[in-house]
Amino acid sequence: MAKSTEQVVVKRHRKENDLQTVEKMTTSVTITIATKGDTALLHGSVQIPPEHDVDTVGDSSPLVVLSTVGKLGPKESMNRLRTENPQASSLHNIDEVTMLLQDKLVVTETLNRHRKEITPIHGYTPKANPAFHEQPALLDAGAASYVSPLLACKNVSGRVENFQAWTDERMPSLKMQKIGEGSFGEVYRATSGGETVIMKIIPLNARKGRGSRTFTSIEAAANEVQLLEKMQRIPGFVEFRGAGVLQGSMPSQLVTEWNDYKAQGRTVESRDPNKKNTYLENQLWLLIEMSDAGTNLNPGYYMPCDTPCYTPGDRYLSVHIIWDIFWQIVRALAKAEVYAEFEHRDLHLGNICVRNIRAICDKENLTLVPSAEATPISLDNTGVQVTIIDYSLARAITDEDRILSYDFMKNDSLLKGEGELQYDIYRYMAKAMGKKSCKEFVPKTNVLWLSYLILKLLEVTVELSEEAKFEESGRVTVTAKMKAIMEEVRDTTALSQRENWVLQSAGDILELGTLNKWISLAEIIDG
Numbered sequence: 001m002a003k004s005t006e007q008v009v010v011k012r013h014r015k016e017n018d019l020q021t022v023e024k025m026t027t028s029v030t031i032t033i034a035t036k037g038d039t040a041l042l043h044g045s046v047q048i049p050p051e052h053d054v055d056t057v058g059d060s061s062p063l064v065v066l067s068t069v070g071k072l073g074p075k076e077s078m079n080r081l082r083t084e085n086p087q088a089s090s091l092h093n094i095d096e097v098t099m100l101l102q103d104k105l106v107v108t109e110t111l112n113r114h115r116k117e118i119t120p121i122h123g124y125t126p127k128a129n130p131a132f133h134e135q136p137a138l139l140d141a142g143a144a145s146y147v148s149p150l151l152a153c154k155n156v157s158g159r160v161e162n163f164q165a166w167t168d169e170r171m172p173s174l175k176m177q178k179i180g181e182g183s184f185g186e187v188y189r190a191t192s193g194g195e196t197v198i199m200k201i202i203p204l205n206a207r208k209g210r211g212s213r214t215f216t217s218i219e220a221a222a223n224e225v226q227l228l229e230k231m232q233r234i235p236g237f238v239e240f241r242g243a244g245v246l247q248g249s250m251p252s253q254l255v256t257e258w259n260d261y262k263a264q265g266r267t268v269e270s271r272d273p274n275k276k277n278t279y280l281e282n283q284l285w286l287l288i289e290m291s292d293a294g295t296n297l298n299p300g301y302y303m304p305c306d307t308p309c310y311t312p313g314d315r316y317l318s319v320h321i322i323w324d325i326f327w328q329i330v331r332a333l334a335k336a337e338v339y340a341e342f343e344h345r346d347l348h349l350g351n352i353c354v355r356n357i358r359a360i361c362d363k364e365n366l367t368l369v370p371s372a373e374a375t376p377i378s379l380d381n382t383g384v385q386v387t388i389i390d391y392s393l394a395r396a397i398t399d400e401d402r403i404l405s406y407d408f409m410k411n412d413s414l415l416k417g418e419g420e421l422q423y424d425i426y427r428y429m430a431k432a433m434g435k436k437s438c439k440e441f442v443p444k445t446n447v448l449w450l451s452y453l454i455l456k457l458l459e460v461t462v463e464l465s466e467e468a469k470f471e472e473s474g475r476v477t478v479t480a481k482m483k484a485i486m487e488e489v490r491d492t493t494a495l496s497q498r499e500n501w502v503l504q505s506a507g508d509i510l511e512l513g514t515l516n517k518w519i520s521l522a523e524i525i526d527g
Contacts, residue, residue, distance in 0.1 A: 146207040147245055147284065150218050153225045157244040163285060167251035178257040180296060180350060181270045184216055184392045188257070189292065196292045197241060200390075201254070203271075204245075204284040211280050220392070221286045223404040227391040228288065230398060234339060236332025238353075238389045239291035246285040249273075293387035294355025297325070299460060302354045304362065304384070315462045318362035319483045320381040322457040325354060326486065327379045327519055328386040329453065333446050333506035340396040341441040344388065345408060345429060347449035348422040349456055351390040358383040364468045365478035372474065374517030377482060395438065407438045425452050428498060443505035450509060451493040458490060485518050 144160075151158050173192055176199065180187040185202035202224075203215040228240035250258075250273040262268050271278045295302040300310030304321060317325075329352065336342035344351070362382045369375055395405040408414055409430050417423035429445045436442060461483070468479045476484075492512070493503060503509055513519040 143207055147204075147218055150204075150222045150225070150245060150286065153222055153243070154229050155240065155242045156225055157242075160245045160247050160284075163246040163248040163283075164251045166246055167253055171253055176254070176257060178254075178261040181261075181268070184390075185286075186254075186258070186270055188254075190289075198238075198290045198292050200288040200290070202286045202288070203279060204286055206280060206282075206284070211283070216286070216392075220406055223406065224391050224394075225286075225288065226398060227394055227396055227404055228290070230340060230396065231336060231342065231391065234332060234335050236328060236386060236388055237336070238293050238387050241289040241291060243286060243288045246287055247282055249279055249281055249283060290389070292355075293353035293389060294385070295353060296389075297349040297352045297354060297456075299349075304354075304356065304360050304382075315460050317457065317460050318364070318382070318462055319464070319479050319486070320362045320365070321360075321384060322461050323377070323482050323486065324379060324382050324384050325352070325386050326450075326454055326457060326489075327513065329388065330450060330506055330509050330513070331379065331524055332386075332388055333450070334510040336396075337443050337446065337505055337507050340398075341443075342394065342396040343441070343443060343445045344391070344394050344449060345406075345445050346390065346393040347388070347446075347453065348420075348425075349453075351388065352453070353387045353389055354384050355387075356383055357385045360384065364465060366467055366470070367478050368470075368472060368475040369478055369481060370474060371471075371476045371481060371484075376517050376520040376523075377478065377485075379519060379523045395441070403439045405439045409433065409438060421452055421455070424495070425449060428495065432498075443507070444501070446506040447493060447501065447503055447509065448495075448498065450506060451490075451495050451498075454486060454490045454493065455495075458486060 147160065150156060151160075170192075175191045176188045177190075178186060179189045179198075185200050188199045188201065190197050190199045202221060204221055205215050205217050206212045225240075225243050228238070231237040232240045255273045258270070258273055273279065299312070299314075303310060303316060310316070329347075333342070333344065360383050365381075393406045393408050395403070397403055408426065414423070414426040415430060417426070425448050428448050432444045432448065433440075433442055464480060464483060468477045470477060471480075489509070489512075493501065493509070503512065510519075510524065514521050514524065
């Protein structure tokens with residue numbers, strides 16, 4: 001592990017009395033840090049010698065400032081941070097940071113979004129529904145103990161509610177439309193009082209008997225909730241608003257939504273709720289509420305170019321849009337690898353959402369630039385915002401260093417699936433794992449999915465116009481250069497050469513982009 005001689009702001013472990021330990025430090029303190037080239041990453045351990053200046057920042061901040069160069073004291077270090085880096089002006093409010101080291105002191109990414117207190121529109125929290133805790137428990141003692149690991153998760157209601165009663169109470173003001181599904185559950189866009197959120201409803205395994213091995217386990221459901229809670233701190237990951245546990249058959253209103261969804265000709269993988277034995281009468285469900293991240297990338301869903309209708313084989317995304325989508329995903333995954341040793345392991349197009357945060361600008365850029373000269377191109381050319389969703393198969397570590405994972409290598413429906421490239425990716429992941437457990441960190445799985453993503457994006461990319469193809473005296477248009485770079489990344493991560501890849505993580509791809517000056521280092525820090 002490379003050692004840094006720069007001053008850095010680092011993440012402090014969240015342990016009992018940790019703040020007092022740092023303030024009274026007489027020996028050393030362990031901080032999570034590692035370096036990769038000029039970029040410092042958040043994994044591994046370094047012992048800080050006590051002779052260095054170490055201090056806390058703010059009254060209750062979890063940050064520590066380490067001065068190793070120029071013999072600056074902690075306060076001087078902080079002043080320098082704020083002077084040289086405008087984004088550090090509110091440093092005392094930051095919950096956690098990752099680090100970026102250059103020739104001078106730099107503060108990096110704020111991983112805490114400073115979320116305001118959110119009241120889920122499903123009304124689960126005691127604050128949102130004071131009468132909730134007056135309702136009688138629906139479960140017997142054994143069943144209550146069974147779901148307790150899920151109920152104990154942060155931002156999950158501590159009680160279980162009847163599914164039909166819950167729906168009847170909210171449907172007059174809550175409009176729910178099914179927009180997607182997967183093998184693990186169904187997804188709805190819900191609107192209430194002008195606010196729109198996404199609700200994911202997951203059937204859970206029964207405690208014993210019929211249905212005990214059919215759906216999602218309590219452990220897997222708890223893992224997903226904990227991942228949602230943790231990963232939302234990184235821009236590019238969906239914002240988690242809360243969750244609750246329901247019990248009973250699927251309500252008639254949602255059965256109607258299921259039927260309407262199927263009638264639209266959509267591919268249906270979930271179980272038919274019209275059949276009597278599909279779900280138990282006392283079926284358990286997990287309802288997860290998230291912010292609306294837009295529309296998924298499956299062909300025909302996100303159509304920014306005002307295409308009247310989608311026909312398989314259509315090319316409808318501009319080079320500028322696929323550039324923004326790809327590099328925003330790479331940036332988010334690279335930070336997630338550092339922050340939580342995160343692997344998504346299921347990053348197909350349905351698990352990437354895009355929304356327009358301003359009027360889309362995807363016209364070709366005909367400005368001529370030297371084809372061989374490195375000129376960073378922005379990650380925000382078009383006004384699209386990309387969000388990663390659905391962590392059902394994901395692997396990560398918690399703040400308490402507990403590993404959360406799903407053993408996808410035991411799922412035959414994934415490993416034996418046919419007809420789509422994503423099933424090949426599951427098999428490639430299993431091979432990349434080798435004899436390792438699914439609990440181990442193998443970030444090459446992220447590269448496999450990024451290879452899949454760039455292939456899928458280029459398949460639907462609009463061909464360049466003749467004007468965009470224009471070349472003169474070693475100069476090409478910005479749009480043509482962007483496409484050439486995307487094709488180079490595609491070739492570098494060719495799945496046929498996966499055994500020989502040099503790139504072994506999303507961080508490696510991000511580093512490739514910065515070293516070649518395809519993308520701006522500043523946008524990695526700020527984005």
